[in-house]
Amino acid sequence: MSTHARLEDLLRELTPQVLGALLRRYGGFEECEDAVQEALLSAATRWPVEGVPDSPRSWLITVAARRMVDQIRSEQARRHREISAAVQQTPDPLPPADQDDTLVLLFLCCHPALTPASQVALTLRAVGGLTTAEVARAFLVPEATMGPRISRAKQRIKASGASFTMPNAHQWPERLDAVLHVLYLIFNEGYTASSGPDLHREELTAEAIRIIRMLHRSLPDDGEVAALLALMLLTDARRSARTGPDGALIPLAEQDRTQWDTAMIDEGVALITAALSSSPLGPYQLQAAIAALHVQAPRAEDTDWDQIRILYGILRRIAPNPMVTLNHVVAVAMTRGPRAGLELLETLDSDPRIAGHHRLHAVRAHLQEQAGEHTAARANYTLAARRTTSLPEQRYLLERANRLDRPR
Structure with missing residues (x-):
């Protein structure tokens, strides 16, 4: 990773922490965010030349606080009473650098x-x-x-008039x-x-x-919080296998499963197993259970698609949205054939939330390819590629389309 990229990552990580520190002391969401943005700009300009300070978070908080005070003082004539409270009185001290x-x-x-x-x-x-x-x-x-x-x-x-404090129970x-x-x-x-x-x-x-x-x-006892953590871990565990050396997208069925992070998988499976056994069923628990079924299959062909289809069916009932339906379509196609999936997919064509989304066309193209409808599949792969703004997805979809032109 380049020095520039590392600096960007550091600033992104620190931004909400610095904003939180200013909000705790001064209040005023928009004003604090403006002061933080000025501090970030100053850091992006100075740190590459002067070096990153020993405590970058403290540096940013100090600079942003100065900008905030300058901003408050500049409005003194118009907002005298507010300024008296913010500047003439002693404000709460800035939080510790490690808070x-x-x-x-x-x-x-x-x-x-x-x-x-x-x-x-x-x-x-x-x-x-x-x-x-x-x-x-x-x-x-x-x-x-x-x-x-x-x-x-x-x-x-x-x-x-919200205060910058944690909500009560x-x-x-x-x-x-x-x-x-x-x-x-x-x-x-x-x-x-x-x-x-x-x-x-x-x-x-x-x-x-x-x-x-x-x-x-x-x-710690909230099943949906634990399930969302499990879902993230079980999903992120596959990250290193999702792209090739050239950054090209590798679909789940073709990934090298030895590259998956087993520690993340073990933690995620333990979390969702405990949540399912001790908490009322919720949408994140269902999604995490589906993710666990994917990562626990030794090979793609060992995936329990029947169970995944059932879980997506339950998810559609308790938390309906078009992306859930789209995933349910894939599971139906994997268990009942591509034409059954294509029939169910038609229910999404009139939903404005997803009718123009590239994933709808990509799934339709994949199912058409499986059904032997190669001309229609190529057209939908191409349409999906035009509608995504992700370059890796675009390259993958165009490759799928071009592959259908090759002699079989």
Whole structure:
């Protein structure tokens, strides 16, 4: 990894921690985020020349705090009483350098004053470090829609008067669903990047796993928290086998399973086994159970597709969404044949949330290829390739399309 890439990773990791430190001292989501962005810009300019300081987190907090005070003082004439409270009085001291407020920030972003969609969007932006465009792709909406949504969310946080503290025990359930969904989306964006030259964004998967571990330590008896951690581990365990030396995508059935991380698999299987035996069934438990069935099969042909089909059927009933249906289609095709899968796939054509998504066309192409409909399969592989902004996925889909032109 290049020095530039390592610096980017470090700054991304520290961003929510620095933002949390400022929010704890000053409040004001948007103002604190502006100060943090200025500190990050200063670090990106100075550190390559001067070297990374011994305590980069403390350096960023100090610089961002100075920017914050400068900003407060510049508004003194217009906001005299607010300035008196923030500057003339002695504020709470900055938190210790080793205090990580990421989890507090996560729950603040999931404040009940926000709609569920805004909770997820704001957390992806503030905690996950995703760009507005990446958040928009996670929601399957245009960037022009997502930008104002994030800005409105920040204003609602400010208007609610929310304090920068962890919610009490009675408040946790109402925010937990949104928190888990946020971490799920951050992980997915890292595991299969929605755009760019690389299939993975390891800094995002690592951050999602780090935060869900923190949450699991706080809620060790929550089955869905444990299940989401298990799902991430069981999925990320396959990461090194998903691409070849040239970065090309390798589908699950063709991966070298000796490259999978057995320690992550063992931990994930233990977590989901315990959760299923001790907690009410939830959607993350079902997804983790499916992931466990995939990684526990010694060979692709040993995969228990009947059990996977049943689990996806249950998941469709308790947490319906088009991506779950798409995965159920694959399981149906694996157990009942490609034409059964194609028939079920038609139910998604009228769903605007996925009708234009490249994965719908990719699955249809794969099933058409299996059914011997090579002309239609080639057209859908090509269409899927045009509609993805991930270069590894695009190359893989075009290769599949071109392969159908070769003599058989």
